[in-house]
Amino acid sequence: MKIPALFKNNDLLASAPKKEFSSEAGSSASHFFEWSDHAAIEVVFHAKKDSTLECVFLQNLDAKAELPARVQLIADRGATIRCTIIHQGASKSQISFDSRCAEEGASIQIQALANSRLNQKHAFIANAVHPVPHTHSDLKVWCVANDEAQTIFNGTVTIEKGAHHTQAFQKNKNLILSEKATIDSIPQLFIFNDDVKCAHGSSTSTLDPDQYIYLQSRGIGLADAEAMITRGFIENAIHWIENEATSARVHAVLGLNQEEAL
Secondary structure, three states, X not given: OOOOOOOOOOHHHXXXXXXXXXXOOOOEEEEEEEEXXXXXXXXXXXXXXXXXXXXXXXEOOOXXXXXXXXXXXXXXXXXXXXXXXXXXXXXXXXXXXXXXXXXXXXXXXXXXXXXXXOOOEEEEEEEEEEOOOOOEEEEEEEEEEOOOOEEEEXXXXXXXXXXXOEEEEEEEEEEXXXXXXXXXXXXXXXXXXXXEEEEEEEEEXXXXXXXXXXXXXXXXXXXXXXXXXXXHHXXXXXXXXXXXXXXXXXXXXXXXXXXXXX
């Protein structure tokens, strides 16, 4: 099967600089990385034994940028990663994120958002790997496409042989705001065990007319109603960010009022 992608040449990332962030064993840490330079980048978030790591990766390039990035997530024994990945700027941007529950008891939770408009092209290429038993991953991706924008979600979960009692989930929700916008969604599971719990799904919709009617009946104009519904959809992907400074920055970049969201 042909897999949609914006950048198919891995050489673009071969010489990219690497940024590494981690949480020490048994600790709790929070890291925020905003990709704003005109250069490909690779970022590694590593949660060490029995630690908890909250990490946020924000793509906020200007309108001329056309670049890929890679995010690696590694969770050791008993560690938990809670990661938020956001597409906002650039004309053409692809974020590949590879998550690996490296040791037993590891858990990786990811929420990702592509907020695309005009002629923007945004792609998420996700790969979750479970090589050992008793691990957990949960990926939720929200994509908004307006005007003539294009978004791509290609996500795979691989449960390797011997990785018993694994739980892995993947969900992609898409909102199309224009007849000229396009969204491609390909969730996939590769399971080499019987004793696992896995699920994946994808849904694509336009704005619900009933929501319009409900809001307009309360004196809210059509444009404001659309904006409110879209803000609510976007908020699903970012509401769980616990670090206050990071949450404030993300809301500001996305043009959201954090007080209204609360």
